Amino acid sequence: MINTANTALLVIDFQERLMPHIHMHEALERRAAAMVDGCKLLDIPIITMQQYTKGLGETVAPIKKALDGIFNPMDKVTFSGCKNEAIAEGIKNLGRSNLIVTGVEAHICVQLTVLDLLEAGYNVYVAADCIGSRHPVDYKYAEMRMSNAGAVFSTLEAILFELMVTAEHPKRKEISKLVLGL
Numbered sequence: 001m002i003n004t005a006n007t008a009l010l011v012i013d014f015q016e017r018l019m020p021h022i023h024m025h026e027a028l029e030r031r032a033a034a035m036v037d038g039c040k041l042l043d044i045p046i047i048t049m050q051q052y053t054k055g056l057g058e059t060v061a062p063i064k065k066a067l068d069g070i071f072n073p074m075d076k077v078t079f080s081g082c083k084n085e086a087i088a089e090g091i092k093n094l095g096r097s098n099l100i101v102t103g104v105e106a107h108i109c110v111q112l113t114v115l116d117l118l119e120a121g122y123n124v125y126v127a128a129d130c131i132g133s134r135h136p137v138d139y140k141y142a143e144m145r146m147s148n149a150g151a152v153f154s155t156l157e158a159i160l161f162e163l164m165v166t167a168e169h170p171k172r173k174e175i176s177k178l179v180l181g182l
Contacts, residue, residue, distance in 0.1 A: 004163055008096040009039045011048040012103025012110055016057030022104050022132045029062045031156050032102050032130045034178045036066035038160040041171045045094050048073040049081045079109050082116035098123045100159055102130035107142035114146045124151040127159055
């Protein structure tokens with residue numbers, strides 16, 4: 001199970017020139033920003049990746065705003081974040097065995113990163129409502145492949161409430177407000 005002591009969040013490639021083409025991108029951006037906000041409230045470490053920033057642009061404004069104060073994206077040209085030495089080392093240095101994954105595109109950079117993380121021995125929790133692709137069919141088969149490989153699929157709300165453990169958590173009201181606003 002995930003908890004605040006053993007979990008980190010990966011934010012993959014929510015970039016300006018890519019997001020307008022992602023299926024239901026505005027809702028996806030809101031949910032991903034809420035995941036970042038929730039993880040920040042719970043003191044979960046966050047690693048942000050950007051694919052070829054020069055070509056695809058910066059992280060989109062809603063997510064960048066949520067990352068305010070900790071926005072330090074790691075640029076990559078590899079599709080899997082794990083194939084980038086700095087990112088792989090950054091993840092390892094967090095010392096967390098459980099990784100929550102958000103990002104685009106589900107069937108490319110998200111899927112390849114997830115498969116490599118699983119191979120490296122991490123427990124991977126994919127926030128199903130915080131990943132996306134241009135085409136629903138790509139999302140569908142990426143979800144199947146990652147799940148079959150051992151990734152656990154859940155949702156933004158389920159993950160944040162699992163991390164809080166109890167209704168008596170000091171951040172419960174703030175987390176509830178985040179998810180009710182979606």
